[in-house]
Amino acid sequence: xxxxxTKNTNPALVFFSxxxxxxxxxxxxxxxxxxxxNKLKRHKKLNITSERQEIIQQFADKINLERIGTKFKPVIWxxxxxxxxxxxxxxxxxxxxxxxxxxxxxxxxxxxxxxxxRLPKK
Numbered sequence: 428x429x430x431x432x433t434k435n436t437n438p439a440l441v442f443f444s445x446x447x448x449x450x451x452x453x454x455x456x457x458x459x460x461x462x463x464x465n466k467l468k469r470h471k472k473l474n475i476t477s478e479r480q481e482i483i484q485q486f487a488d489k490i491n492l493e494r495i496g497t498k499f500k501p502v503i504w505x506x507x508x509x510x511x512x513x514x515x516x517x518x519x520x521x522x523x524x525x526x527x528x529x530x531x532x533x534x535x536x537x538x539x540x541x542x543x544x545r546l547p548k549k
Contacts, residue, residue, distance in 0.1 A: 478517050482517065482521060483507050483508050483520070485524060486507045486524065486527075487504050487506075489527070489528075489534075490507070490533065490534050493534045511523075523540060526540070
């Protein structure tokens with residue numbers, strides 16, 4: 428009996444649970460500060476001239492996407508470039524980007540990998 432009970436879910440319950448999920452999502456989006464997009468636009472546009480600059484901008488965009496609606500400010504290209512300065516090969520940057528995309532949280536993976544590569548203090 429119990430197996431049949433889980434298979435025959437009430438469509439009305441599924442519908443109303445979907446609506447409540449949508450309401451939660453909309454309220455989270457509404458919590459984004461009104462000037463957040465303006466803050467992003469204020470930063471000087473980067474004139475991308477190399478493949479390295481392009482992938483670093485992709486890192487910044489992905490991190491900023493996860494930061495919407497949080498207490499963290501958006502990162503700028505210079506910050507990400509400073510963090511990735513020790514990674515010399517562009518192929519290594521693409522590998523890191525792929526690893527971060529496969530993770531549950533792009534930012535957590537990104538900063539976690541970088542934290543693991545720091546030299547210990549003497």
